[in-house]
Amino acid sequence: MSRQLHLNLFFHSRGHHEASWRHPQTSPYPLTDIRYYQDLAQRAEAAKFDSIFLADQLALGDDVAQAARTWLEPITVLASLAVSTSRIGLIATASTTYTEPFNLARQFASVDHISNGRAAWNIVTSWLATAARNFGGAGQVSHADRYARGEEFMTVVKALWDSWAPDAIADDRAGGLYAHGERIRPINHRGDFYQVAGPLNTPCCPQGRPVLVQAGSSDTGRRFAARHAEAVFTAHMAKETAQEFYTDLKQLAAAEGRKPEQVLILPGLSPMIAGTEAEAQCLLRETNDLADPEVGRKRLSGRFGGHDFSHLPLDKPLSPDDFPEPGTVQAARSRTEVIINLVRRDRLTLRQLLGYLAGARGHYVTAGTPEQIADLMEDWFKEGAADGFNVMPPLLPLQFEVFATEVVPLLQRRGLFRTEYEGTMLRDHYGLEQPASQFA
Numbered sequence: 465m466s467r468q469l470h471l472n473l474f475f476h477s478r479g480h481h482e483a484s485w486r487h488p489q490t491s492p493y494p495l496t497d498i499r500y501y502q503d504l505a506q507r508a509e510a511a512k513f514d515s516i517f518l519a520d521q522l523a524l525g526d527d528v529a530q531a532a533r534t535w536l537e538p539i540t541v542l543a544s545l546a547v548s549t550s551r552i553g554l555i556a557t558a559s560t561t562y563t564e565p566f567n568l569a570r571q572f573a574s575v576d577h578i579s580n581g582r583a584a585w586n587i588v589t590s591w592l593a594t595a596a597r598n599f600g601g602a603g604q605v606s607h608a609d610r611y612a613r614g615e616e617f618m619t620v621v622k623a624l625w626d627s628w629a630p631d632a633i634a635d636d637r638a639g640g641l642y643a644h645g646e647r648i649r650p651i652n653h654r655g656d657f658y659q660v661a662g663p664l665n666t667p668c669c670p671q672g673r674p675v676l677v678q679a680g681s682s683d684t685g686r687r688f689a690a691r692h693a694e695a696v697f698t699a700h701m702a703k704e705t706a707q708e709f710y711t712d713l714k715q716l717a718a719a720e721g722r723k724p725e726q727v728l729i730l731p732g733l734s735p736m737i738a739g740t741e742a743e744a745q746c747l748l749r750e751t752n753d754l755a756d757p758e759v760g761r762k763r764l765s766g767r768f769g770g771h772d773f774s775h776l777p778l779d780k781p782l783s784p785d786d787f788p789e790p791g792t793v794q795a796a797r798s799r800t801e802v803i804i805n806l807v808r809r810d811r812l813t814l815r816q817l818l819g820y821l822a823g824a825r826g827h828y829v830t831a832g833t834p835e836q837i838a839d840l841m842e843d844w845f846k847e848g849a850a851d852g853f854n855v856m857p858p859l860l861p862l863q864f865e866v867f868a869t870e871v872v873p874l875l876q877r878r879g880l881f882r883t884e885y886e887g888t889m890l891r892d893h894y895g896l897e898q899p900a901s902q903f904a
């Protein structure tokens with residue numbers, strides 16, 4: 465079969481547009497109602513999507529007065545979605561900086577069991593400065609330290625997932641043997657950050673290990689992804705930067721001794737879709753009008769580690785000098801570069817920049833017909849910019865439904881996307897091999 469697109473549905477608030485929660489046509493469910501998440505996952509499964517994804521931040525934003533988020537703890541949500549769906553992959557975010565590897569390994573192994581092999585972990589180092597204050601820390605953990613800790617975290621969780629041989633459980637009632645003790649081993653890890661004896665107290669999971677997803681884009685983040693990630697989320701505002709990222713990450717993966725096709729690259733795509741391009745643009749303008757620029761200004765400050773943008777007028781063109789040097793930012797460094805490059809290229813005013821970021825926080829935002837969206841996806845897919853997409857509908861579930869009923873059939877007719885699931889596990893959908901267990 466020819467190479468196929470991979471599609472992930474990213475859940476966020478009542479849509480990825482900052483003002484989606486206020487939009488009269490988005491979901492009526494409270495954002496703490498599990499039926500909202502179940503409904504979205506079931507719609508994505510009906511559209512034969514590979515997976516769904518929940519992001520996570522470990523602190524309440526100071527913009528809560530005007531910002532609605534997906535509030536439930538993601539791993540808990542996955543457990544619920546595991547029993548209300550049967551085929552779709554389930555990805556949750558969890559932090560290597562503010563969790564312990566033993567508990568995290570056990571949680572994802574459990575979701576992999578509950579879902580019969582559909583669990584995936586989006587590995588993040590948590591860039592939000594305010595998160596540090598919720599975990600006993602004095603302040604932000606530096607970018608370099610977060611990745612150093614993350615590296616050791618990965619060594620520990622992989623060893624824990626591999627601490628049981630797949631055939632360790634005998635469950636022999638007549639013979640009185642529950643498990644083959646010699647098929648379960650401690651890991652005895654002693655490192656700079658963690659001391660973990662092991663073994664895990666959860667048996668080997670259906671996928672061997674949960675699928676590993678990552679979204680680092682800085683140099684350190686990319687090298688981390690090249691070593692560990694099987695799918696990579698990334699944000700680009702232009703095809704050219706997506707191509708550069710794609711080529712670089714595949715080369716880095718090869719340099720780590722991995723097969724480049726075993727690392728899927730999924731850029732974010734936030735399409736507003738309507739019958740004509742003019743209608744789609746109009747819908748986007750209407751939604752933009754619901755967004756408050758002062759909320760956007762606060763959010764921009766958060767992205768730049770608390771930098772003060774309060775003195776900047778809304779309607780004067782910005783220059784890169786209005787921003788701190790990305791190398792000095794301890795938060796999500798690569799996204800700050802994306803923003804500064806956009807300012808340099810398009811000479812945007814602050815109002816225009818905030819309007820663009822309101823769409824999907826720096827991911828690719830577009831408005832058009834189903835054909836235009838399918839053309840764009842095919843182009844990026846065939847021109848070395850993407851193996852698939854992290855689909856980020858601006859309004860949920862409305863714009864997902866339009867995507868599912870109008871864009872997916874076009875992709876299927878072009879032979880680019882499945883019409884039926886072939887396997888049962890997320891590794892089957894993504895075409896990923898089971899990692900070799902260290903147990904052997």
Ligand SMILES: Cc1cc2nc3c(=O)[nH]c(=O)nc-3n(C[C@H](O)[C@H](O)[C@H](O)COP(=O)(O)O)c2cc1C
Nearest residue numbers: 519520557588590679680681682685697796797798
């Ligand atoms: C689609 C996507 C989703 C992300 N989700 C989260 C998240 O849920 N929590 C988080 O702390 N960071 C999240 N990030 C940020 C990344 O983990 C990473 O910190 C960021 O891209 C900056 O890269 P760097 O850490 O290499 O500088 C996400 C990034 C992308 C592109």
